Amino acid sequence: MALDVTNVVVEALPRFEGYVYPNESGTHPLWGFLIVLYPYITGLVAGAFIMASLVRVFRVKPLEPVYRLSLLTALAFMLCATLPLLFHLGHPERSFQIMITPHLTSPMAIFGFVYAWYLMAVLLLELWFDYREDFVVWSQKTSGIPGIIYRAFTLGVTDISEKAIALDLKLGWIISIVGIPSAFLLHGYVGFIFGSIKANPWWGNVLMPIIFILSAMVSGIALCVFNYMFLTWVRRRKLDMRCLDVMGMYLFYALVIDFTVEALDWIHRVYSAEEGFHVIEYMAKEKLFYTLSIGQVLVGTLIPLVLLGSLQIIRKYVSDAARKRIYFTCASCILVGVFAMRWNVVMGGQFFSKSLRGVMSYKLEFAGAEGWLMGLVLLSLPFIILTVMIKLFLSERLPTTGHVPHRVDDAVSEI
């Protein structure tokens, strides 16, 4: 039966166009859908952390309602950031060996160190110092499994004197400052991995790490807007419009810078028109038209840019309800657009022949290790983890000490 349809399949989907080396014409790309998810999830982590840093380091007070949500979002996605890579290896029984025997000349092994640094030395520490006082209070008031969890997270330290809390705030502030370059390093490194592949004109670009960092900021802030609006809607609470407007403002600024640098990248590619330019031009116009021109540029950039930009000028004339819809639409569009950008980078770099004179075809499968069903599962996982974290650490039923980052100044002066 499979043989009967062979010719039909070949006819329905030409495997290549133009001049493609024989060994390239019939093979699937080495990196599939899971590798698209890897930079996407990592970018969301870095962006959500930068969002939290706006509050703690840059003291943007209106964003305080989303501070903890942003950090928990970063942690939930961070816990799943390496799963697409480990799943892609295809050997779950020995994939852990990359962590046991890392090769110091392997870019992916070095990412393990960057990941471990960011998770253990930045994110978890900042969260712990921020939550420590609450853990102590909650552990005394809560029983059952949540109580055990809170008690475990106190690490046995129950000192919540003013001096101890002031030290927590100071250390959290220092970690947050270290965290900003670390977040840039985390996602800039992902861009570096692609940008350093100099044999591929689609990837080999010094701007790649910067583009990755900026798009990460955009996607992370958009995710925080999305999560905040969704959580408020689920809880049937009133949105803090001041917070939402400021998030929208920072989303707009980040998008402007991201758009400018990506446009600069394209202007440079067009003007320098190096030997691989013809195939890149063909890719943009034909092969990646829907994901690049429609998904990344129109939906992910231009529509949010116009909507958010307009709001910066005429915000006071737009009703709260309309602004909410616009922010939600923009956040959703940006999340789709940045995903399209990751697709374009990862898959786009594998769609053209090393001859630079032909392109290959790829059909995303439904099932299988690299199918979109698996991708959907992996992308749903951080949201499930985040839901559990919100239940445990952002519960409305638990009193929070509500120590906010603007107290850092006082804390620092007290010590």
Added chain:
Amino acid sequence: MPPQVFRLILLTVAIVGSYVIARQLLTPPSFRQYGFYRGEALAEHASHTPVFAGRKACLECHEDIQKKLFKDAHKTIGCETCHGPSSAHCADPDSAAKKPDKKNTTACLRCHEANPSRPVTQKQINVKNHYSSQKCAECHMPHQPNEVP
């Protein structure tokens, strides 16, 4: 030292210690025996049952076909290149389920699908326009490609 800092240092020592112990326990014993990989992996690969039987095995029963093949354009191509791995068939020649595929269109296309990067002397077809509803072997004789059936 503040208690929270002390506990964090203890926790860090515990995590790093756990990693070192885990590394000792989980690193395969033959790792670095020859290089940055498990030395045992070589023996493991060598112990796998081969799925390809080799041309000599085919020759034992199909000498008549081989004689025709050796006179024509496909003489340098191994049997299993088109028919697929055949060691299971060699071990149990009577089993119909283990017999190699006789009309494998994909195998023909691997070399004869039109591609400008192939040598011009290699015969090529455009699958879309070349009797796409039929199998190659209905019109061509793979063992004697220059002959007409």
